[in-house]
Amino acid sequence: MPPFPDPKAIEADVSAELDRGDPRAALALLRPVAFGLAAESGGGFRALVGRLPAEVWEHDPLIAAALGHSYRSSDAPRGAAGLAYFAAAEDAAAADPATPAQTVAAVLVSHAGGLRAAGRLGQARAKLQQAQAIIDAGLDGPVPGAMEIRVRHALESGVLDLHGGRYASARGHLLTAHGLATYLGRAESVECVGALALLDFVLGDIVAAERSARESRELAAGSTLGRSGYAVPAMATLLLVDLDRGLDGAAEDEAALAEAAAHTEWEPYAALVAGTRQAMLGRAAEALALLADARRGFLEWEVAGFGRDVAELVRASQLARVGRGDEAWEILSRLRPGELHVMCPGVHLASHLLAGGDLHGAGRALAACEALGEAHAVRGLLEARLLRGAVAAGLGDHATADLNVDLAFIGMARTGSRAPLRMVPAGVLVSLAERALQREHSEEVHRLIEQTRRATDGAPSAIEPLSVRERLVLAEAQRGATVSAIAAAMYISPNTVKTHLRRVYRKLGVTTREEAIRRARTLGLHEITRDSPVPRNDDTRGT
Incomplete structure (x- = not known):
């Protein structure tokens, strides 16, 4: 764990200089650590700046930007409260032709973070583009140094890409920031590792997601950051990991997540996680109310995010549960898969159709996923394979069924994901597991198949498809x-x-x-082709 500055020690040193009547020396101590202190102890930072004579700091772009940054801490009003300071910082930089390029870039990157936290993702991206142009032209000079600016830029770019569903780009930026974390403050490190955890979960690597989320929590230990927006990605990931494994998740953890996410761009995610938990508990009405909150929150963003489509998928499942199947089907029919099919309506359509006994329709719904092949995100790939196995088994193609079922169980054992099991009706799943137990597997895979068989034992027999x-x-x-x-x-x-x-x-x-x-x-059985040829005999075989 990198040695992060102690906010209390910094505040004590700055206070000592102020007590000696040397505000410029106090400012010199404050500037190099301004952003880190502001994020971790926003109230303390604002109090210190308040003790400085106005003429010492009011034209200093870095201090003005750090004041804006301080409104992202756990002890400050959040949302758009600090954006005026960022505007003032940019004005101060523009007013002085001698302002170093790295100072302008640092202000722009911090402004991007403030805009992102307020849900203004399009404006945040524009600020990062301005900062990138300055970085490309070359940086050098005093603190904050060139590397710090580059690393903070990578972090902001990574989180924005994650929100926008650009997963490959998000991973590259976040891994860059994580690899150079010595240039980040504690708050940025907590968010960076948490964002990597959430990305791993979204892609389907549950083991890696849980590991990174716990690392983020350890980084925040002993500070107030665990109650701030910086900790939300890790908090959300740990709850989602529990839900993926079929565990309830703790109500107090859900409440803590909602509190930490309040008035940040993470707030809709908190509602999405809470709605997913209520859905898992069988509380459809509560789930739909929370998912509506999540949807409204995502719609307030300037750009569409992947979270909105995920919320729609969960909402569709709950609408179907309460008898509003035509609404559910409409949602599933209009959603489009994003990058790597991470948000993949195809597998949900296939699951829906399989539950109705439409084996051929379920197979067709999987076609795009199978065309993507190994480029498919792991979670969706495992779901598609298990569903294909179920469809093939129902059609009597046991060679195809056995291969896909085995690949799905091997992948679930490796990644720790259990969500694919919920895509197949229990009666179908038990027969797939019983057949799989007759084949040779590693000890870990065999154990997972046996657990699946026990969990589904006694489930109603497989759905009989309509002819x-x-x-x-x-x-x-x-x-x-x-x-x-x-x-x-x-x-x-x-x-x-x-x-x-x-x-x-x-x-x-x-x-x-x-x-x-x-x-x-x-x-989804109402989606029968209207011009389907009418059989002229009473053959009721087939599906």
Whole structure:
């Protein structure tokens, strides 16, 4: 762990110079550590500056920018409160032609952080671009040094890329900042490692995510940073890791996350995590309320972020749960996969269709994921493989099913992720696990398969898919056709229509036409092609 400056010691040294009546010496002590002290002890930093004569610091761009930075600490009003100081810092730098280039760059990078924290991501990106132009032209001179500016620029760029769903670029920037963390203050280090943890979780490496999140928490230990926005990525990651593993997560941790994220750009993420937790606990109404909060928060950003689409995916699952399946299907149908298919509606569509027994539809929904292949983010790739295994098993293609199921379990054992298991109905999963136990695996993989089999043992048998003719009868029923009209359209007798409808009700677990239509919408079965050819015989085989 790098040796971070002690805020109390810095405050004592600066106070001693002020007590001796030497404010310029106090300022000289304060300037090199201004940003680190402001982030960790915003109130203390503002108090020290308040003791300086105005003429000593009011035209100093670094001190003005650090005052803006101080509003990101845990003991200060957050949001846009500090942005006026950043504007003043830029004005002061522009007013003095002798202002060093590195000072201007430092002010711009810090301003970008303040704008990001206020949710103004587009403006933050513009400030970083201005700073990059100065960096590219060359930096040297007094503190803050050239390397510090470059590393803080990398951190800000990495977090913005993470928010925007540019994962490869985010990883490059964040790893650069992490590798040169000796040039970062404690607050920036806490956020950098936490952002890497969140990125690892999003990509599906749960083991690495948990390790980095705990490292971030250790960096914040002994300071107030654990209650600030800087700690939110790590806090969110640890809660998400628990949820991925099927654990409840602690209500007090959820409350602490909400408090730390309040009035920062991380606030919608806190609502998303809380909504996901409520969904896991089976509290659909509470989940939908929190997800609506998350969606509103993300919509306030100047640019779209990946978190909004994740919130929409979780919202779709809860809408389906409360019988609003047509809304859920509309969400799933309009979402588009982002970079690396990290936010992948295809696997959710496939899961939805598999639950309804539409094996061919589920297979088609996975096509884009499979075309991406190994370039797919790990989490989505494992989900796609397990789903493909379930689809192939349902269609009797056991060679394809066995390979994909094995690859999925091997990946889950390596990454620690358990989320893919929730994409497949329990009745299907138990049969896949029982078959997998008959094959040779490493001890770790065998243990995971056995745990899966025990957890799903006794689950209802695999879903019986609707036949082609049953799906067409259901489609006619959804359009309001009577039994006689359906019989005429399909060239079959009314009694045969009634037989098909009884089979549909049994397979969907309902007793009336209205229930069947609602259930079909929940499962996406209303998306039957309107111009599908009508079979001219009573062949009910196939799906």
